[in-house]
Amino acid sequence: MTKHITNFTIVGKENYGPQYFKLVLKHPSTLPVIMPGQFVEVEVKNNKNVYLRRPISIHDVDEKANTLSLLIQIVGKGTSTLSQLEIGESLNLVYPLGKGFSVEGHKVLLVGGGCGLAPLLHTARCYHAKGIRPTVLLGGRTADLIPIKDEFGKYADLHFATEDGSLGEKGLVTSHSVFGKAYDRIVTCGPNPMMKAIARYANEKGIDCEVSLENNMACGIGACLCCVADTDEGHKCVCKEGPVFYAKDLTKWCNS
Amino acid sequence: MLEVNIHKLKLKNPVMTASGTFGYGEEFADFIDINRLGGIIVKGTTGSHREGNPYPRMAETPSGMLNAVGLQNVGVDAFCNNIYPRIRHFDTNIIVNVSGSTIDEYCETASKINALDNIPAIELNISCPNVKKGGMGFGTNADMAAQVVSEVRKVYSKTLIVKLTPNVTNIVEIAQAVEGAGADSVSLINTMLGMAVDVERRKPVLSTITGGLSGAAVKPVAVRMVWQVSKAVKIPVIGLGGISSAYDALEFLMAGATAVEIGTANFIDPTVTIKVIEGIQEYLDRHNIADIHDIIGII
Numbered sequence: 001m002t003k004h005i006t007n008f009t010i011v012g013k014e015n016y017g018p019q020y021f022k023l024v025l026k027h028p029s030t031l032p033v034i035m036p037g038q039f040v041e042v043e044v045k046n047n048k049n050v051y052l053r054r055p056i057s058i059h060d061v062d063e064k065a066n067t068l069s070l071l072i073q074i075v076g077k078g079t080s081t082l083s084q085l086e087i088g089e090s091l092n093l094v095y096p097l098g099k100g101f102s103v104e105g106h107k108v109l110l111v112g113g114g115c116g117l118a119p120l121l122h123t124a125r126c127y128h129a130k131g132i133r134p135t136v137l138l139g140g141r142t143a144d145l146i147p148i149k150d151e152f153g154k155y156a157d158l159h160f161a162t163e164d165g166s167l168g169e170k171g172l173v174t175s176h177s178v179f180g181k182a183y184d185r186i187v188t189c190g191p192n193p194m195m196k197a198i199a200r201y202a203n204e205k206g207i208d209c210e211v212s213l214e215n216n217m218a219c220g221i222g223a224c225l226c227c228v229a230d231t232d233e234g235h236k237c238v239c240k241e242g243p244v245f246y247a248k249d250l251t252k253w254c255n256s
Numbered sequence: 257m258l259e260v261n262i263h264k265l266k267l268k269n270p271v272m273t274a275s276g277t278f279g280y281g282e283e284f285a286d287f288i289d290i291n292r293l294g295g296i297i298v299k300g301t302t303g304s305h306r307e308g309n310p311y312p313r314m315a316e317t318p319s320g321m322l323n324a325v326g327l328q329n330v331g332v333d334a335f336c337n338n339i340y341p342r343i344r345h346f347d348t349n350i351i352v353n354v355s356g357s358t359i360d361e362y363c364e365t366a367s368k369i370n371a372l373d374n375i376p377a378i379e380l381n382i383s384c385p386n387v388k389k390g391g392m393g394f395g396t397n398a399d400m401a402a403q404v405v406s407e408v409r410k411v412y413s414k415t416l417i418v419k420l421t422p423n424v425t426n427i428v429e430i431a432q433a434v435e436g437a438g439a440d441s442v443s444l445i446n447t448m449l450g451m452a453v454d455v456e457r458r459k460p461v462l463s464t465i466t467g468g469l470s471g472a473a474v475k476p477v478a479v480r481m482v483w484q485v486s487k488a489v490k491i492p493v494i495g496l497g498g499i500s501s502a503y504d505a506l507e508f509l510m511a512g513a514t515a516v517e518i519g520t521a522n523f524i525d526p527t528v529t530i531k532v533i534e535g536i537q538e539y540l541d542r543h544n545i546a547d548i549h550d551i552i553g554i555i
Contacts, residue, residue: 003286013373051471051522052316052482092525094287098456218314218321221280225299225325226314227546235307235328 003097003221004032011067020115020147021083024069025091034058037100037189037212037244040070041220043092047081054078055217055239057119057189060151064254067093071148072166073115097220098243101210103127105185108134110156111198113190114145119174119212120189121151128155135159135181139173139194142166158231169244176199183207196241199247199254209247211254213238229253257547258537260294260514261493263440265377265415266292267515268547271505271533273377274496275300275353276325277470279341287526292533294515295349298339300381301369302354303361305331315393315452315461320471320498321520322450324464327355327384332365339534344374353419355381359407367411376414380405383421383446383488395421395446396524406483409438417494421445422474423468423480431485443494445478450520462521471500471520478513486512486553500528502535509536510528523544 012024041053054256059071074080085091101119103126110135112120127134136156140146152158161176169176174191174197188198189212191201198200215227215238222240229238232249236242247254258269269477272295278284281296290296291318308328315322330339333354337459343350352369356362362380370379370427405418419426422445424462431442460466478497486493495513497507501520504523508516522526536548545551 005287049318049321050316050523051321053334097424216312216314218323218520219283219526221276221279221283223277223283224323224523225276225308226315226323227307228313228328230311235311242471 001035001096005092005094008063010023010087010089010091011084012069013085013087016142016147019145020073022069022071023082023085023091024067025093027066027068027161029066030062031061031068032096034061034068034096034122035100036103036126037119037121038096038098039119039243040068040093040095041097041217042082044081046084047077049110050078050081052218053220054082055097057212058096058114058122058244059118060121060125066240071115071118073147082208083192091160094220097238097242101171101187101196101212101244103130105183105208106132107183107185109138109178109183109186110246111139111186111188111190111194112136113173114140115147115200116147116190118189119147120187123153123187124152124254133157135178135183137161137173137178139176139190158171174201196254196256199250201227202247203251203254210244211247211250212243215244230256258533258540260548260552262377262417262494262515263415265295267295267535269533270509270513270515271529271536272297272349272351272494272515272517273522275381275531276518277519277522278481279480280339281346281350282343284522284526288530291347293348293529295345296441297350297351297353297379297517298343299329300327300384301329301332301335301365302327302353303332303365305329305334310463312461312463313467315454315467317450317469317471319472321467322462322467323447323451324462324467326464332368336368340372340375344372350374350550351377351379351417353379353381353401355384359404362404362408363411366408370412370414377417378414379417379419379443379444380408381419383419388548395430396424398429401430402433402437405434405437405439417438417441417443419446420485421446422477423449427481428488429482431489433493435524439491441492441494443488443504445474445481445494445497448474448477468499472500474498474502479507482508482513483511483555485544499532500524502532503537503538505532506539506551509548509552510555512555514552
C-alpha cells in the first residue's frame with residue numbers, strides 16, 4: 001500500500017470526558033484505501049517540547065465523506081497538544097502505516113481495552129461489510145474509561161466488562177462470559193497484560209488471534225528500528241511488520 | 257550547479273541521507289524520488305546478523321531524540337544477497353555504512369562490499385555509541401582509529417569515508433589520524449552520548465541507560481566540529497547533525513562541508529531531503545551563485 005504525506009482538515013471534534021477526544025479529518029481529495037488496524041503519524045505543532053510525530057491508530061473511515069477519525073487518549077505532551085486543536089485547523093499525516101488486521105474468520109471476537117478499542121470500530125465495520133457480525137467485548141476499569149460505546153452496535157453484538165461493575169459484567173475482560181462461546185478468530189487491542197492473557201488463551205485453544213501492539217516510535221515506516229517487539233523470530237518493527245501480529249508468533253512475548 | 261565530488265565519488269547534489277535513518281531507501285520511495293538524492297547511506301552493516309538492543313530504544317528529548325538501536329541489521333551476506341539486488345538500480349550513490357567489533361570484522365565486511373559493482377563507497381562507522389564492543393571504542397582513540405582505517409584501506413579500493421564520533425576531547429586529532437591512514441573523506445558527527453530518566457518510574461528511559469543524541473539539538477556542535485576539522489585536513493568533509501532545512505545544510509557547507517547527510521529529520525518529514533535540495537538551489541539562484549563550490553568552506 002502506498003504511503004502518503006497529506007494535510008487533512010479537522011471537520012469534527014468530540015470530547016469523551018477529560019481523557020479522550022475524537023478528531024474527524026477530511027482528506028483534500030480522495031482518501032486512499034485504509035485497512036483496519038493501520039495507523040497514522042501525526043505532526044504535532046505549537047509545542048517546542050515535542051519533536052517527533054505521534055503514532056495514532058485509525059479509529060474509523062468514511063469513504064463517502066473522504067474522512068478518517070482518530071480516537072485519542074491524552075497520555076503525554078504530544079496528545080495533550082493535539083487535544084487543543086479545533087475544527088477548521090489542518091493536521092499533517094503520514095499514512096496509512098503498518099500492517100492491519102486481516103478481516104479473516106467467520107466467528108469473530110473483537111476485544112478492546114480502554115482506548116485500545118480505537119482501531120476496532122473500522123475493523124467491526126469491515127467484518128460487517130463482508131456479511132459477518134462479530135462479537136465485540138469492550139473493557140475498562142470503569143465505564144468512564146470506555147470512551148466509545150454505542151457506535152459498535154451497528155456492526156456487532158456488543159458486550160462490556162468493567163472492574164467495578166459500572167457497565168456490563170464485573171471483572172476483567174478475560175473472565176467475561178463471551179469467552180464461553182466458540183470463535184475461529186480473536187482480534188485484540190488494549191493494555192499489554194490484557195492482550196498477553198488473550199493471546200495465551202487463544203494459543204492454548206488453537207484459535208487464530210491477532211494482537212495490535214503499541215510501542216514508542218520515531219519514524220513509523222521501518223527506517224529507524226526503534227519500536228521493535230520481541231517476537232519469536234527476533235526483533236520486528238511494530239510500525240512496519242506490525243502493529244498487528246499473530247499471537248502464535250508472540251509466544252515469548254505473551255509469557256513475559 | 258550542485259554537483260560535488262567526494263574523492264572519486266560524484267554526487268549530483270550535496271545531499272545524502274544518514275545511516276540508520278533512511279533504511280535501505282525503499283522505505284521512502286512512496287514519498288520522494290530516491291534518484292534525486294546525492295546519495296543514500298544505508299543501515300550500518302556488520303559481519304553477521306545482529307538483533308540490536310532490547311526495547312525501549314528511543315527517547316524523545318528537547319529538539320532531538322536519543323536512540324539505542326545497537327546496530328540491528330541483517331549482516332553483510334544477507335545485504336549482498338537479498339538487499340543489494342533490490343536497491344542497486346537506484347540512480348543515486350548507494351553507500352554502505354560498515355560497522356564491527358573487531359578489525360577483522362570491519363575488513364571482512366568491507367571486502368565483501370568492495371565486490372559489489374554499484375556500491376561506489378563505504379562509510380566506516382568507528383563511532384557507534386550503542387554497541388558494547390568496538391564501535392565508538394575505535395573512534396575515540398587516534399591510534400586505534402588509524403589502525404582500523406589502514407587495515408580496511410588494504411582490502412577496500414573505492415572511496416573510503418570514515419564516520420567520526422563527537423564524543424572525544426579533540427576531534428581534529430582523530431580526523432588527522434584517519435586521513436593519515438588512508439581515508440578519502442570523513443563524515444561527522446555521529447550521535448552524542450546522552451541519557452534520559454523517567455522520573456515517575458525512577459528508571460532510565462532506554463534499556464541501555466545511555467544512547468545517542470541526534471536531531472536539531474546537536475546541530476551547533478556539529479557545525480563547529482565540521483569547521484574545525486575542515487580547516488585541519490585536506491580530504492573532503494561530509495557534515496551531519498540536526499539538518500532539517502536548506503539553511504541548516506548551507507551552514508554546514510559554509511563551515512567547510514563538501515556534502516551533507518540528513519538523518520533524524522527524515523522521521524519528521526519523509527520529504528525533507530528534496531526540500532533541502534530545492535532550497536539550496538533556490539538560495540544559489542537568489543544570490544546569483546553559479547557553482548556551489550563558491551560557498552563551500554567560505555567561513
